[in-house]
Amino acid sequence: MNSYAQLDHQYVWHPFTQMRDWLRSEPIVIASGKGAWLTDVHGKRYLDANASIWTNLHGHQHPKINAAIARQLKRIAHSSALGLANEPASLLAAKLVAAAQVGPRRAHGPSRKPRPLAMKDRLAKVFFSDNGSTALEVALKLAYEYTCRTRGPQTKPKFLSLTGAYHGDTIGAVSLGHIDLFHKSFGGMLFKTDQVMAPYCYRCPFNRAEPEREDARKHRKCNWECTSLVAKQFAAQKRRGNPYAAFVYEPLMQGAAGMIPQPSGWMEQVTDLARSHGALLIADEVMTGFGRTGLTCHVTEEALAAAVKEPSQAKLFASTRTGIQPDFLCLAKGLAGGYLPMAATLTTPRVFDAFLGKYEEFKTFFHGHSFTGNQLGAAAGLASLELLQSAGSVRARARLQQTLQRELKSLWALPRVGDIRQVGLVVGIELVKDWPTRAPYPLRERAGIRVCEAMARRGVLTRSVGSVIVLMPPYCTTEPEVKRMVGVLAEAIREVLG
Numbered sequence: 001m002n003s004y005a006q007l008d009h010q011y012v013w014h015p016f017t018q019m020r021d022w023l024r025s026e027p028i029v030i031a032s033g034k035g036a037w038l039t040d041v042h043g044k045r046y047l048d049a050n051a052s053i054w055t056n057l058h059g060h061q062h063p064k065i066n067a068a069i070a071r072q073l074k075r076i077a078h079s080s081a082l083g084l085a086n087e088p089a090s091l092l093a094a095k096l097v098a099a100a101q102v103g104p105r106r107a108h109g110p111s112r113k114p115r116p117l118a119m120k121d122r123l124a125k126v127f128f129s130d131n132g133s134t135a136l137e138v139a140l141k142l143a144y145e146y147t148c149r150t151r152g153p154q155t156k157p158k159f160l161s162l163t164g165a166y167h168g169d170t171i172g173a174v175s176l177g178h179i180d181l182f183h184k185s186f187g188g189m190l191f192k193t194d195q196v197m198a199p200y201c202y203r204c205p206f207n208r209a210e211p212e213r214e215d216a217r218k219h220r221k222c223n224w225e226c227t228s229l230v231a232k233q234f235a236a237q238k239r240r241g242n243p244y245a246a247f248v249y250e251p252l253m254q255g256a257a258g259m260i261p262q263p264s265g266w267m268e269q270v271t272d273l274a275r276s277h278g279a280l281l282i283a284d285e286v287m288t289g290f291g292r293t294g295l296t297c298h299v300t301e302e303a304l305a306a307a308v309k310e311p312s313q314a315k316l317f318a319s320t321r322t323g324i325q326p327d328f329l330c331l332a333k334g335l336a337g338g339y340l341p342m343a344a345t346l347t348t349p350r351v352f353d354a355f356l357g358k359y360e361e362f363k364t365f366f367h368g369h370s371f372t373g374n375q376l377g378a379a380a381g382l383a384s385l386e387l388l389q390s391a392g393s394v395r396a397r398a399r400l401q402q403t404l405q406r407e408l409k410s411l412w413a414l415p416r417v418g419d420i421r422q423v424g425l426v427v428g429i430e431l432v433k434d435w436p437t438r439a440p441y442p443l444r445e446r447a448g449i450r451v452c453e454a455m456a457r458r459g460v461l462t463r464s465v466g467s468v469i470v471l472m473p474p475y476c477t478t479e480p481e482v483k484r485m486v487g488v489l490a491e492a493i494r495e496v497l498g
């Protein structure tokens with residue numbers, strides 16, 4: 001066994017990993033990466049089909065990001081954000097705020113006249129931290145304190161999130177989560193939050209459609225029972241005299257829940273409901289941010305031409321794509337292009353102002369991390385944003401979305417593929433025992449894990465969420481590389497599941 005693999009086995013405890021299984025075989029030890037490829041210590045090359053757990057945007061060793069980090073490194077790697085400002089973090093905050101603005105179209109819901117958001121309600125302030133969980137933790141604590149301040153000291157702020165939600169692994173983020181497998185064992189440490197039905201058209205009990213060989217959202221036969229349940233939930237909490245403080249959601253697609261996309265119109269309905277009941281909106285765009293959800297649902301040549309003409313206007317977030325501005329926008333993973341741990345929670349002057357006062361009023365937000373506003377991360381973030389807003393990247397993303405759309409069609413021929421869900425540059429392929437009945441694989445059969453292992457043997461790396469295989473390639477992935485990813489996935493499914 002390679003000496004680093006031996007050291008790993010001896011000393012390292014891996015996240016979300018059954019270590020007894022891990023210790024049974026030699027792990028892949030990554031030595032380098034370039035573009036969409038990773039190379040291990042034996043020289044074997046792998047396509048990075050999940051962008052190194054959903055973080056990498058432009059590929060590994062991108063010359064512009066490398067250069068930006070190297071330039072910053074010659075000046076300083078890190079100084080504290082407690083009591084000090086720094087250049088790249090200030091600039092990155094300004095650019096994030098600019099990129100997060102929504103137009104007037106859906107500022108106040110479809111039922112009311114479109115009008116621009118009041119300045120107080122526009123995302124304008126950035127609190128930096130270092131990972132997705134802390135981005136959520138910050139939003140949660142700010143929303144909690146803001147609600148106490150504005151509703152009075154007797155208030156017990158209550159949060160609502162979606163079934164299957166995953167928002168990270170710190171205690172606040174776990175409290176918002178509703179995946180028993182991950183969260184149940186910590187039950188005693190958590191605070192109570194409520195959950196409400198998330199749309200999951202493929203397995204929705206209200207969907208009367210028979211399974212088809214197409215995305216289940218397209219054939220949905222229902223009366224929006226899921227949003228009626230959301231309406232009931234908000235109303236019931238209001239009747240209890242304590243309306244929800246905040247509604248937490250991943251816009252357009254829930255990631256760790258199983259790459260579950262929302263049918264068109266769902267976001268508008270539920271966020272309008274939340275707003276009308278006085279709840280703050282916390283959008284978790286840790287996975288969906290930075291161009292992941294694509295330019296539009298389907299990239300037409302006209303949309304692409306328009307986007308390439310004005311690349312700096314390309315929508316980078318699911319929230320800006322849908323025009324629904326949250327009160328908190330949580331970003332991480334791709335923020336520094338997938339290079340460095342960097343996160344941000346954006347919020348409004350309305351929230352910010354509630355924390356202003358004389359020192360002795362102690363309205364300060366008493367929260368922070370040692371690496372808040374880290375210069376190297378911010379420099380990488382700036383370079384990544386510049387790339388995202390270039391015509392070349394906009395074109396590459398649109399082409400990648402189209403290529404995925406086309407190539408994925410071949411997978412419908414496999415009887416073990418139940419649903420293929422694509423939102424922009426995120427794909428979830430749900431494996432089932434039998435597609436006409438949607439019979440699922442029990443978790444203990446490790447169907448998703450075994451398929452990923454078979455893919456790795458063939459040189460394509462990704463991880464499943466349950467029985468859902470995730471494809472989330474870096475934006476530099478070429479057409480032949482997508483073909484290879486999809487082809488290898490098909491071979492692996494046939495080998496493992498028949």
Ligand SMILES: Cc1ncc(COP(=O)(O)O)c(C=O)c1O
Binds near residue numbers: 287
């Ligand atoms: C939607 C979402 N929120 C939060 C997180 C937590 O991010 P991190 O792992 O950086 O703490 C994740 C991680 O996968 C995520 O997908």
